[in-house]
Amino acid sequence: MRILFTTTPGRGHWQPMLPLANALAADGHAVRWATAPEACAALRERGFDVVPAGPAGLRMPAFPPEIAALPPHERPNRFFGVLFGPRRAAPTLTDLLPIVEEWRPQLLVCEQAELAGPIAAACAGVPNATHSFGRLLPEQRVAGAAEAVAELWQAQGLAPRPYAGTYDHLYVDIYPPGLQAAELGHVGERQALRSVPPIARDAATEPLVYITFGTVFNDDIALFATAVEAARELPVRVVVTLGPGNDAGALGAQPPNVMVAEHVPQEQLLPACAVVLSHGGSGTFLGALAAGVPQLVVPLMADQYLNADAGAQGGVAVVVPREQASVATLRAALERILDDEAMRAAAGSVAAELAAMPAPEAAAAELARRFG
Secondary structure, three states: OEEEEEEOOOHHHHHHHHHHHHHHHHOOOEEEEEEOHHHHHHHHHOOOEEEEOOOOOOOOOOOOHHHHOOOHHHHHHHHHHHHHOHHHHHHHHHHHHHHHHHHOOOEEEEEOOOOOHHHHHHHHOOOEEEEOOOOOOOHHHHHHHHHHOHHHHHHOOOOOOHHHHOOOOEEEEOOOHHHOOOOOOOOOOEEEOOOOOOOOOOOOOOOEEEEEOOOOOOOOHHHHHHHHHHHHOOOOEEEEEOOOOOOOOOOOOOOOOEEEEOOOOHHHHHHHEEEEEEOOOHHHHHHHHHOOOOEEEOOOOOOHHHHHHHHHHOOOEEEOOHHHOOHHHHHHHHHHHHOOHHHHHHHHHHHHHHHOOOOHHHHHHHHHHHHO
């Protein structure tokens, strides 16, 4: 088969798709990616054929006044269509249509926020599978995005599809079933996929608190400073990754038990982690769960609130809203998690659940059987 992967350029959006793409390529299928220019180099470095599609730039636009007036946890449902609707989908579709016409893929695998792919697939008369990047998005969030891109469907002579066509054929679900949203009836066919490999714990090392706020919402240096001050007096090692665009010296001098860096691969840190303190981005959240690590989540935007809710409901995370994130509240939460055997046990149970999900090779074989 010829299979075209389409994605928005954020690392947290395309990275979860890599295991499936690698498994399909290993099975002999021709795999090509179409994405914005800033993600092309990273995918080429991983050995893929990549073509640019869509606008460059990852900067978040300002909230429209009506969205800015909402409580923080309510903004993502309204903002999703603003960020990933016509503003990004229209120029992406302009690029995708000739790519699909020339290469003639038999299947498009589209990341959940990439809303041009289902339209291009429908124009070509081929199916599309939607690949999740975290917890299932709320129904109203995707329905609102469908309204935002309805004119793009109509411009191609197509009737707009419910949920922007993202659930028409198959939904590839990477989230642990025990933490998944309860309402799934509108999604249709689903294929589970283990997108994060199991991570063995190293209990013999000194406990580690890993602090990260990801690669996109990482410009709040004051929050980093507060988190470090909360953790560094505890009997733990602390590793802080500031992410791209931040100087490792931004937090000033730190005691010997604190290491500050721009980036450290999280798979090197998670085996020794006692707690992950983060924004709750899906890559960090699921990676920590794959290692059975309980978490302290300070959600800032987007799907982070969904992961925070799932973690709290599943007993694997403590959530502190950004406006309540002081040295005292974060330190108290860290102390609670470090002493909570039940939370560690719950995180271990989710790790086992993730490990039992279908491997990428099994999911790839199912896609080939279904669409080949």
